[in-house]
Amino acid sequence: MKTTVQKINNLTIGFQSQKGEQISILKNISTSINQGETVGIVGESGSGKSTLALAMMGYVKHGLFTISGECIFHSNNLLEMKNKELENIRGRKIAMIPQNAGQSLTPNLKIGYQIDEALKLHTDLKQTERDEKISELLNKVRLPSPETMAQRYPHELSGGQQQRVAVAMALAGSPEILLLDEPTTGLDVTTQAHVLELLNLIAKDSGTSMVYVSHDLGAIAQVSDRVIVMYSGEIVLDGPVRSILKNPIHPYTFGLLKSIPKLSLPGLPNSMSGSQPQPGSIKKGCSFYERCEFADDDCKVNSPSLEFIKDLNTSVRCFKHNELLNLTKIESQNVKSIENKVLKNEILDLSSVSISYAKQKFLDQLLNKINDTNPTVKDINININKGETLALVGESGSGKSTILKSIAGLLKTKDGNIKFEKDKTLSNDLRQRDPSLLRAIQLIFQNPDESLNPNHTVEEIVSQPLRLYFGLKGKELKDKIIEVLDKVRLGEFYLTRYPRQLSGGEKQRVAVARAFAAKPDIILCDEVTSALDVSVQAAVLNLLQELKEDFGTTYIFVSHDLAVVRAISDRVAVLYQGRLCEIGPSNNVYKFPSHPYTEVLLGAVLEPDPDIKPKLVAEDIVEEKPPENGCSFQGRCPRILGDICKNEVPPWQTSENGNSIRCHIKIEDLKNQQTSN
Amino acid sequence: MFFLVIKRILLGLITLFIVSLITFAGVEVLPGDACTTYLERQAFGQALEACYDRLGLNVPAYERYISWAWGVLQWDFGYSLSGEMKINEVLGPKVKNSLVLASASILIGIPIALLLGIITALWRDRLPDIIISTVTIFSMTIPEFISATLLILIVAIWLEWLPGIVIVPTEASISELLPNIILPVIAISMIMTAHMARMVRSSVIQVMASDYVQMAILKGVPYWKMVFRHVLPNALLPAINVVALTIAWLLGGVVVTEVVFNYPGLGRLVIESISNRDLPVVQALAIILASIYVGINLIADLATLMLNPRLKSLQIKK
Structure with missing residues (x-):
């Protein structure tokens, strides 16, 4: 029997609404954390998972207060302790690793100072001992040259390095519990896999209990022993990781797992309808009733309580869990495979496109030329057929969004041509593009919060392209708006809403509607699902696919998420440092032989299955600039040959699967090496 | 870093050059000139010619600009019309007096503003914040000529603690000035302090x-x-620029307050020379005030650059 380190009893945290009502964000949470155990808390935004993690440190955010319940740590209730007493627990007994390390490190203080501060507070070490300890900690989180690293300011580090510093800082006090609040969310796939591996090592080494909060079931699956699923401020499922992910006996988890695109299962995942209810809006019945496929009238009136299922060692909050238990064979989940009518005529052609962010000198500006021998994006040759979905993948800094911006005319190209429908060259200057060309290419952005004007109603937003390109007015305009909104499944009553009154998924639907209102030939999708919750992501992907089938639109889909890309695209282009590495039909890019970079990316993908471990083949170094000569991936390549990779740009080779790989290693050799291990 | 400092200083000088052009051109295009203003109804014939000769107004404008600008660089603003004495001799002591007044206001105002701003922020929405915030908002909204007049009424007339107006000669030494500037300093720093305290708070x-x-x-x-x-190092950094703007803005407040208290400084000179249409003096004052404005902002920019590790390393890299 393991000892319990923290126990939470009937915890309810909420806020006072403007009408004076008490609205709960956390409802009656009871659970406990055992020594040496890693507990994953999963839920979508607004489910209360971060509030719960903060409460475990006795911290309640400004505006919230504890309505009832307690957080017991070593027989003290943290929520009733004074700040003075809490200072001795925070960082020493319970430490936090924050979501966004970049914003959680104080900008004016050096890394070394910030770690030293934690050491000074929580240990009795002397100055010299502390200096040694700082190096030791930085070494432990595998940061290069600890001594110089300690002298740096937070902004001088990359995202992954900042996250490692945050881990080092949390470890400074040798805490009994580590709380991790979405510690890998902002990071690149490869970096994320490396940070998770590090956390696993630390948990094993030190026997620290960890509480890992995330919306990402893939990450949760890799680190947790036990998983708590939260929905609308309640625990709906609590049990061992395998039981939760393989036998999800709560309809929310069941639907959630089905809505995640997986590498092992190509095709569009099933989407879950609706969105999480606003806090305080559910007065009686199950909070998942609205979105539940299994609900009946009983669920509408009565709230289920958390019930312990002995066979699975799992607690569940659902009346129907027996029904689900019989149903849970996720392997048999039905995914829609996509079949796009790709016509053989070319719609867009990029030939030797280079884009530079270098600042122009005054003289060059006058002569309107760009002098840069090593541009951010170089030598991109891609042609896209009508009706096709082409995906651009790569980590941040790979130039994928840059290429999109150039096609849209928002960024000037340095060299090369972009041709539309074979004969129309797209001008570098947006003002010189014909309105019909502008209409033909539309853009959907990553974050609908920023791409929708907050002072415009949905009607005004969708009416813009209709008025601009088709000159519609009055009733005709209104009918058309309603028609377009209907296409993205938004009813007429959305017309008068403002973006702030919509959920994340609804906002992105409005953005999709705005793009389709222009009747475009090509839609550029820039990480359109990255800002959305998993359950909403599948719905937006399905919507995009349906619209495409209706209108025969061509998509260029930029994403860092290889599973999402696999689900939606016909062809994939892999980019590293603004250079193409590999391009080919998406089924084949995901098969070996691959470019070594594709191999690295594929290895780092986290599947929501604790039995599929990521394969880490390359270090997650961040390169600031592409190399001047040779292969773009030479700095990180696990299969580097030697000088040839440093001096010569690799040739294009075509594999038997039809994907083109740009590498010095012979295709056959690549295949042998990659399939042997 | 070094180049950046040079660049900022050059930009400041260019700004001043443009300001001098505009003031000069402004005076130039006004109907009438210094001589017609000065001679009034005698402005014809020989008297006018003689005046033009004496002031050098019969040479082309660009030549006059060059010789004026050359003079300004050597702290020589030419002659005033009314007193027929060298402007720099008139200006010298007045600039000194105004600087005494402004620096006293800044030295007292900034620490108080920081203190109040920090207190109101840390005790946000509680009693100290509510009281201080109410007072600061109140004092922000009263223009200085009203608060100055009220101060005179209460402190000087009802309570009879301090003199209501300043009656020292322009050439008075600092020690003579100091007891007289208490009320003007309070009047000036009230608005400035309130402004800054609000900025620091947010x-x-x-x-x-x-x-x-x-x-x-x-x-x-x-x-x-x-x-x-x-908290404070990160919160006060952006406040530096606000402080600089407030100080520059304080110059205007000084003008008004000096008039109310009859203080022998630049402010009173501005008002007097404008009402006397003493154009050379107005021109000189414009360029001096602009220099102070540009100078303070330059100092603030450089201070921000030095103190912000982010900007500092950014420049070194380049």
């Missing part, structure tokens, strides 16, 4: 809500240590 509140302050709390950093190490 800046501190913003930083207090940041992720890194939450992180410091969760790390177990004691409250006051957190305030001094994690």
